Amino acid sequence: MKRTVIVHPDPQSLAAATASRLVTALLDAQSTHAPVHVVLTGGSIGIETLRHLASSPALPAVDWTNVHLWWGDERFLPAGHPDRNETQARAALIDHIDIPAANVHAMAGTDLTITSPEAAAAAYGEELARFRGNGAAVPDFDVLLLGMGPDGHIASLFPGHAALRAGGLAVAIHNAPKPPPTRISLTFASIYSAKQVWIVCAGEEKAQATSYALCGADVDTSPAGAVHGSQQTLWLIDAAAALGAPGLA
Numbered sequence: 268m269k270r271t272v273i274v275h276p277d278p279q280s281l282a283a284a285t286a287s288r289l290v291t292a293l294l295d296a297q298s299t300h301a302p303v304h305v306v307l308t309g310g311s312i313g314i315e316t317l318r319h320l321a322s323s324p325a326l327p328a329v330d331w332t333n334v335h336l337w338w339g340d341e342r343f344l345p346a347g348h349p350d351r352n353e354t355q356a357r358a359a360l361i362d363h364i365d366i367p368a369a370n371v372h373a374m375a376g377t378d379l380t381i382t383s384p385e386a387a388a389a390a391y392g393e394e395l396a397r398f399r400g401n402g403a404a405v406p407d408f409d410v411l412l413l414g415m416g417p418d419g420h421i422a423s424l425f426p427g428h429a430a431l432r433a434g435g436l437a438v439a440i441h442n443a444p445k446p447p448p449t450r451i452s453l454t455f456a457s458i459y460s461a462k463q464v465w466i467v468c469a470g471e472e473k474a475q476a477t478s479y480a481l482c483g484a485d486v487d488t489s490p491a492g493a494v495h496g497s498q499q500t501l502w503l504i505d506a507a508a509a510l511g512a513p514g515l516a
């Protein structure tokens with residue numbers, strides 16, 4: 268599996284550069300096809316990237332009417348809860364762009380109709396299928412963003428969890444080691460379908476997991492090491508996360 272690793276000086280330059288890279292990827296994609304599908308991630312660097320995107324001078328060049336936003340995972344909390352990835356993404360970016368509400372595909376929160384993460388995962392799978400690409404089970408994701416935890420998790424796919432082997436398009440997560448424990452996540456199959464997968468991580472606490480993932484660890488101990496895009500897999504990291512990674516520091 269070919270992976271490209273790009274090291275940035277610090278978390279802020281990483282978030283800013285990733286935002287610039289995303290603007291360019293959006294513009295390139297929408298110059299050749301519509302709609303364009305992007306999968307967002309939660310986590311500190313993922314949300315900071317969205318904040319930088321919202322303040323990008325090139326942002327007005329993006330035609331959001333044909334861009335669809337999805338999530339790689341979500342915390343199973345009531346809609347509007349401050350800990351939801353959707354809530355944080357709306358504050359960081361979505362509330363600042365002119366994107367049709369129907370183009371923002373949030374994973375369900377706990378409400379009267381969705382009372383379990385299994386129901387939320389099933390509903391998301393149906394939404395993904397409604398926008399599937401030609402011959403695919405999910406939309407043609409142009410860029411799929413992922414953060415990575417210190418344990419090597421990506422989205423809400425954690426080492427040693429049964430969800431690593433889940434079929435389908437989205438899966439319910441219980442007892443996640445990162446709070447909150449109940450979540451929804453795309454499955455690996457959905458993630459692998461993306462043209463470009465970008466793993467964005469910063470900080471010394473990610474150095475061991477980064478090194479382990481880049482050294483070809485197995486999926487059970489390093490979900491991050493297993494992910495790849497169908498066309499490109501980018502590791503966008505800062506110098507602290509690169510410490511100890513082979514040939515990087």
Ligand code: 6PG
Pocket residue numbers: 308309310311312313340341342352413414415416420421422423445
């Ligand atoms: C979540 C995220 C999760 C996150 C990583 C990295 O819902 O928590 O999707 O996968 O991206 O845990 O988070 P940090 O960037 O905050 O370390």
